[in-house]
Amino acid sequence: MAGDPDEPRFDVPVGLFEDVEDLKAQLAALTAQVQALTAAGGTDPGQTAADDTGGEDDEEEGKYPPFILLLESPEYDDELRALIEWVEGVLVPGYLGEPSADARWCPFWFEHPVAVARLHACWLAWQELTDPATCGYTGPSVWHRDHLDPALRELRAPTGPFQGCTKGEHQINHRLPGQVPSAWRVENP
Structure with missing residues (x-):
C-alpha cells in the first residue's frame, strides 16, 4: 500500500546525506572532548588540567599549537x-600555478610574516579537516572553501604581502605600517 506509514521513504534529498556526515563528525569530536574531560578527573568545565595540577605541564598542553x-x-x-x-x-x-601580476607568489614567502601567519592557519586547518576520523568526508571540501581559497586570494592579490615581489626582485618590507590612529594611542597626562 502506497500510503503505509511503516513503509520506508526513499525520496531523501541528497544534501541530507552530507548533513548527516557533518553531524557524525561533530558528534565524534564532541565525544572525544567528553572523554578527554572525563579522563581529566572531574575538573570544572572551565578549568583545564594544568589549572588543576597547579600549572604543571600536562600532555594536553602541547596538543594545540599556538599562533606561530x-x-x-x-x-x-x-x-x-x-x-x-x-x-x-x-x-x-x-x-x-605560474605566478603572474594577478596571482603573485614569492619563493621567499617564509620571510613575509603575513604570509607565514596565513599559511600556518591554513595548514592547521588542513591537518584537522583532512582526517575523516575527525571531520567526516566533507572536511576537505570545507578546507578548500573556508581556508585555502580565501588564504590564497589574500596572499596572491596584487595588494597582498607579495605585492613588491616579482620574478626578479624580492622585497620584504615593501609595506611599512602607517601612523597609529590617535584613538589607539595612550596619551600620558
Whole structure:
C-alpha cells in the first residue's frame, strides 16, 4: 500500500546525506572532548588540567599549537620548518600555478610574516579537516572553501604581502605600517 506509514521513504534529498556526515563528525569530536574531560578527573568545565595540577605541564598542553607569530625560538623555528615542508611539498605543487601580476607568489614567502601567519592557519586547518576520523568526508571540501581559497586570494592579490615581489626582485618590507590612529594611542597626562 502506497500510503503505509511503516513503509520506508526513499525520496531523501541528497544534501541530507552530507548533513548527516557533518553531524557524525561533530558528534565524534564532541565525544572525544567528553572523554578527554572525563579522563581529566572531574575538573570544572572551565578549568583545564594544568589549572588543576597547579600549572604543571600536562600532555594536553602541547596538543594545540599556538599562533606561530607568538612563538619564540626554537619553537618558532621548528614550527616554521614543518610549515615549509607542507607548503613546498603539498601547497606549491598542488595548488599554485605560474605566478603572474594577478596571482603573485614569492619563493621567499617564509620571510613575509603575513604570509607565514596565513599559511600556518591554513595548514592547521588542513591537518584537522583532512582526517575523516575527525571531520567526516566533507572536511576537505570545507578546507578548500573556508581556508585555502580565501588564504590564497589574500596572499596572491596584487595588494597582498607579495605585492613588491616579482620574478626578479624580492622585497620584504615593501609595506611599512602607517601612523597609529590617535584613538589607539595612550596619551600620558
